[in-house]
Amino acid sequence: MRAANDWDQTLQEFDTIGGDRRRDKRYGLELEVRWKLIRRRRLLESGEGRTVDVSSGGMLFDAGRPLPLGLNVELSVTWPVMLHNVAPLQLLVYGKIVRSDGRRTAIRMVQHEFRTAGAMMERRLVLATSPRPAAPLVSRVSGASGLTEPR
Numbered sequence: 001m002r003a004a005n006d007w008d009q010t011l012q013e014f015d016t017i018g019g020d021r022r023r024d025k026r027y028g029l030e031l032e033v034r035w036k037l038i039r040r041r042r043l044l045e046s047g048e049g050r051t052v053d054v055s056s057g058g059m060l061f062d063a064g065r066p067l068p069l070g071l072n073v074e075l076s077v078t079w080p081v082m083l084h085n086v087a088p089l090q091l092l093v094y095g096k097i098v099r100s101d102g103r104r105t106a107i108r109m110v111q112h113e114f115r116t117a118g119a120m121m122e123r124r125l126v127l128a129t130s131p132r133p134a135a136p137l138v139s140r141v142s143g144a145s146g147l148t149e150p151r
Contacts (some may be wrong), residue, residue, distance in 0.1 A: 002036040024055035033061050037071050044071070051077060052104060059093060060106045067105045071097050075107070083116055090117035 003063040019057045025137070037044040059075065072094070079089035091114055095107035 024057040026053040026055045026060075028053045031080065031082075034076045034094065035061070035063055035067075036074040037067065037075060046115055049103075057110070058095070058098070058106060058108050060104060062103050063100075063105045064103055067097055069097050069100060073097055073105075073107055078117075087116040089124060091117050103113045 010113040025096070029051050033049050033051050035047065035049060036046045045063055049062045049064050052062060054060075054077075058116040061075065075091075075095070077091040077093065079091050081089060083089055091112060093107070093109055095109045096106050097105055099106040
């Protein structure tokens, strides 16, 4: 039994020292992202890019240019799955920039949440652009307030 435990410990050391040392498993997802740099609750700059990989503790994304370390960032990620196959989802991520390497920026997530995105706006757009039926004629009752029925 001791040999099995020794083997498990050897594997753990090998994975930790030679492999990825991050605590959270990263998933390679390439999704559209909109980013906002924030300092003292003020929007400094914004842009668009694509995610490279995502984990429960952080995210690596291509911002299109280097972003300054230490600043807070808000990311809005277009999520590839719809809520109940009806409403598009956005993943909102709030975090701090911990690394910026050329166009790629790594953040440590502080908070994240899913929100429905654009479902109401898309519906409004459809309603606004769809042909509207003609307004119904209102018939007037004769003798009421001097109004007469249309002929």
